[in-house]
Amino acid sequence: MSSMFFLHRIKWIGLLLLANAGMVLYLSLGEIKPTAIWDWTDIAGEGGSALLVLLWTALMLKSRPAGRVTNLLFVGLACLFLSLWMDTLDEFVALPEAWVWDHWLESAPMPIGFVLLTIGIYHWHREQLAINAQMVNRERYFREHRHFDKVTPLADAGYLRSQLAQALPRSAAAQEPLSMLTIDLDDFNRVNARYGHQEGDRVLQLVCQLLLMSLRRHDLLCRLAGDRFAVVLPNTLEEQAQTMARELSQSIAHLACRSAQQGERIVLSATVVAVMARQDDAESLLQRSNLAMAHAKQALQLKRA
Numbered sequence: 001m002s003s004m005f006f007l008h009r010i011k012w013i014g015l016l017l018l019a020n021a022g023m024v025l026y027l028s029l030g031e032i033k034p035t036a037i038w039d040w041t042d043i044a045g046e047g048g049s050a051l052l053v054l055l056w057t058a059l060m061l062k063s064r065p066a067g068r069v070t071n072l073l074f075v076g077l078a079c080l081f082l083s084l085w086m087d088t089l090d091e092f093v094a095l096p097e098a099w100v101w102d103h104w105l106e107s108a109p110m111p112i113g114f115v116l117l118t119i120g121i122y123h124w125h126r127e128q129l130a131i132n133a134q135m136v137n138r139e140r141y142f143r144e145h146r147h148f149d150k151v152t153p154l155a156d157a158g159y160l161r162s163q164l165a166q167a168l169p170r171s172a173a174a175q176e177p178l179s180m181l182t183i184d185l186d187d188f189n190r191v192n193a194r195y196g197h198q199e200g201d202r203v204l205q206l207v208c209q210l211l212l213m214s215l216r217r218h219d220l221l222c223r224l225a226g227d228r229f230a231v232v233l234p235n236t237l238e239e240q241a242q243t244m245a246r247e248l249s250q251s252i253a254h255l256a257c258r259s260a261q262q263g264e265r266i267v268l269s270a271t272v273v274a275v276m277a278r279q280d281d282a283e284s285l286l287q288r289s290n291l292a293m294a295h296a297k298q299a300l301q302l303k304r305a
């Protein structure tokens, strides 16, 4: 909310000055009425309405970008507020009966405000129609071009590249770290060889579910190829990513996975590597990640030999 006040500070200051000028004018030219004749119903009705219009103004400014339509809506609401504000002041301050300008101050901004608001709402409606049309186009683009993996419900390497290409500059601009995990099942060809390709598919689906459950909402899991997955970890330092890598590797090793036919335990393990983006673009980050994976697999082979 405070950013909204800062962003539109000139509008708020202008409105405050006008409301204040109205009050000073009334106080300097009129006389404060005795409290006995204050009409509390009018004060509550008019003052409450003025406060509600201020609340609408704040909500409108908070939900809209700056621009012509926002200005129209603001001026419209400001006119309504000023009209109600002068009406409320009238309940406290008595001005000579002969004067008419105060009636104008109370009534004239109201119809102007309604006209401006109507024009503003009409343009807002047209804006919304244009946004809706764009969203439909984008959704169509998304549905047509996004490649879903056929085995798991995950997007593929192409999608990962496109998301990395957007996420990397965004993180750099926000000065936030971005890390990536690559997860590769060990000896997965043996699962296929021993239990069949269909069973292999089921194992990949189980691993995918396990990974999805273990990740945070804003992490993006994709299937790079075969038994290799990648996770984009926004706002994550290398150390945190390393911890996640260890945890995921342990979860996969503990996955109680049994074959559908015989119910045998299928023992799984995975090599998980973490890299943090430095000055990378999508390609160089993927290359570094693949290199880290190749080293980790080599180390595993050496350990086994």
Ligand SMILES: Nc1nc2c(ncn2[C@@H]2O[C@H](COP(=O)(O)OP(=O)(O)OP(=O)(O)O)[C@@H](O)[C@H]2O)c(=O)[nH]1
Residues within 6 Å of the ligand: 151, 184, 185, 186, 187, 188, 189, 190, 192, 196, 197, 198, 199, 200, 201, 204, 225, 226, 227, 297
């Ligand atoms: N069931 C199934 N298998 C797949 C799929 N895609 C790739 N594979 C198999 O996954 C295996 C991957 O083999 P490799 O790349 O040698 O990996 P690995 O056997 O895990 O060996 P390391 O990674 O070196 O430990 C191959 O046997 C592929 O046929 C798939 O969608 N379903």
